[in-house]
Amino acid sequence: MxxxxxxxxxxxxxxxxxxxxxxxxxxxxxxxxxxxxxxxxxxxxxxxxxxxxxxxxxxxxxxxxxxxxxxxxxxxxxxxxxxxxxxxxxxxxxxxxxxxxxxxxxxxxxxxxxxxxxxxxxxxxxxxxxxxxxxxxxxxxxxxxxxxxxxxxEIDLKPFNNSEITTLEEHIKRKWADISAETAGEQYTPDDVIALIAEIIASKIEESSTLLKIYDCTCGGGNMLFGVEDRINQKFKRLTQTYGQDWNDALYALAKIESRFRPDSKIEHGNTLVEDKFYNEEFDVVIANPPYGVSWKGYQKDIENDKTRRFKFLPSISDGQLLFMQHLISKLNASGIGVVVHNGSTLFSGDAGSAESNIRRWMLDSDIVEAVIQLPTDEFFNTGIYTYLWILNKNKQPHHKDKVMLINASDKFTPLKKSKGSKRKEVDEINRLDIVATLTAYQDNDYARVFEKEFFYFNKQAIMLTNIDEQNRTFEAHLPLKEDKFGEMKRASSIELMPIKITQGELELTEFSITQYDTTHHASLENYYIDAIKTKVAQLDYKEQPLLITTIDAKYYYDTNQETLIKETDNNKEALGCGKIIVKASYKKANKKFADRIEINVELTADYQKDYEVIPFNKDPVINQAAIEAFMIRYISKPFEYLENVVGVEINFNKIFYKPKTLRSVNEITVEIAKLDEQLRQLETELAL
Structure with missing residues (x-):
């Protein structure tokens, strides 16, 4: 039967x-x-x-x-x-x-x-x-x-053994995944993906008299954990022991029930990220398909106060995938291996310096990532996105050390005759064996490449640009030199003007110690400042509309054509160089000397602009710095100062395996246009009749 x-x-x-x-x-x-x-x-x-x-x-x-x-x-x-x-x-x-x-x-x-x-x-x-x-x-x-x-x-399962019942259970769970999209990704991993994971693990273990301990920190109903174990047992005589944890009540119960009919299995209930029920255990194999894009805000304080030291960095609170990744790495023994299923966000989310980038850098610095495999789209039951297998290995072969292999298996599938929810493809056995053979060979081929791990690092070099006018002048030259507390002479950050009038369009500000205000709409001078003056000053933009600052001695404005500040005295115009006009308004409460008042000040500053340049990274510090300087000479023409340099890490499959679409020739397009013209003429003739 x-x-x-x-x-x-x-x-x-x-x-x-x-x-x-x-x-x-x-x-x-x-x-x-x-x-x-x-x-x-x-x-x-x-x-x-x-x-x-x-x-x-x-x-x-x-x-x-x-x-x-x-x-x-x-x-x-x-x-x-x-x-x-x-x-x-x-x-x-x-x-x-x-x-x-x-x-x-x-x-x-x-x-x-x-x-x-x-x-x-x-x-x-x-x-x-x-x-x-x-x-x-x-x-x-x-x-x-x-x-x-x-x-x-009426459903008699008695004639069947544990393995057969497990097979049926997986098929039923898949059905649940089809109709229960909100939990499908958490409760069921397709059988073909489980088979691929098992093949990868089998390629890296050997027969031994020692126990093989397999762990899944988000085991759900246990289909992946037990599915991998069953396949390992088919290939090896080595004894296995499974460990799993999940905090979904129903799925934990299913996994726990299943575990009781297996020779050696331990399943626990609870949130792995908050309470690791196997805190004193390490494992030979870790596997997981943690939920994608799930917030950990509900237990944020517990994560932030975690005492286990397993979390090196805390990723965005909207997605906990990299928390699970760090946890799994902490559970590997000295020669442990792992296969973790993620969506694409763990590859590239977060800029240099972000927790996500720092986690990736920590993983690569630790040389624990052996490969990343991109699976086809439409592989899972409730999503059509690309998914990825991270291959972790704490005992890399010598020629794998400090390297990472990318395998683009997006075309390694056969179409299903009948879709199962969003699942329209499967990685069949031939393709699974091909992928594992490629991983084992660890050499470049038409869909895989091996890189030094530093290939995925990049410099995010911050610089402070000094903008200049068309004559290469900057207002910085007019800033006075001052001695700082260390005895060094440095330029002041700005020059303060004492305006008697500020004009922009119909707006004119002339009272700078305002005592009269609109009592109809404003009950106090402070309210007048908040509702009227502050709003008006905030809208002043010297580049959008001419802004004229009048002092006792001169007038100042910005010439957009020359991109320079102009000082005008008795019809004499002096170009001061590229700079900014900053108007500030503040409300001052009354004191012993002055009544409450509104003060409006104007400052002239150089036009500084912070910018970032993304530059390839080299592990040799001298070569790396030389590459940054060569990049600046080639691409940056304005004066600048170096600020901080942050090294980021991202893995971009599209960039590496991009295949440009082949464009049709001009002759082919011309012939097609001629055919369309002929068809239109025939239609016009028929309509005329």
């Missing part, structure tokens, strides 16, 4: 939900607890049968109830009074609709404490996990609980 025959039968239970008017997006929350119930029962019954076979029917019949309980408890897979003591199943309970409510309640309460907790049998407040109690209440209210339970009871 092929267990996937049950996929459609399980999903057919949703027809009853549809008939009750339950929204499609809510179906998973109704189906998860009953699917878990079917899985648990089938596995417990298989375990019970295996135990009877192992002990022998005659011996088994003589076992006391307490001894039987201890035997089953030692298996660590759960217990149910109905199944083990009354040899009754959900099917038996559904045979009598009159006693169903009482029997079903007793059946659920017959589970061991942990199973009841995971199913949410006794949930009232707090953690509900699968919340079967809440689902039952809703189905009762719609008077369909018996019929709904009966449909699930």
């Amino acid at each position: 092929n267990i996937l025959q049950y996929e459609s039968k399980i999903w057919a239970t949703a027809d009853l939900l549809r008939g009750c008017g339950i929204k499609e997006s809510e179906w998973p929350s109704y189906m998860m607890p009953f699917f878990a119930l079917a899985m648990i029962e089938s596995r417990l019954m298989r375990m019970f049968d295996d135990l009877r076979t192992e002990i022998g029917e005659d011996t088994f019949a003589q076992i006391k109830k307490d001894d039987l309980y201890d035997l089953i408890k030692d298996k660590g897979q759960g217990y149910n009074i109905f199944i083990f003591e009354k040899t009754k199943s959900l099917t038996d309970i559904c045979k009598n609709d009159k006693s169903f409510d009482i029997d079903f309640d007793a059946y659920l309460n017959g589970f061991d404490n942990e199973t009841r907790d995971l199913l949410g049998v006794d949930a009232s407040e707090g953690e509900k996990f699968l919340d079967i109690k809440g689902v039952i209440s809703k189905l009762k209210a719609k008077k369909v609980l018996f019929n709904y339970t009966k449909l699930w009871a």
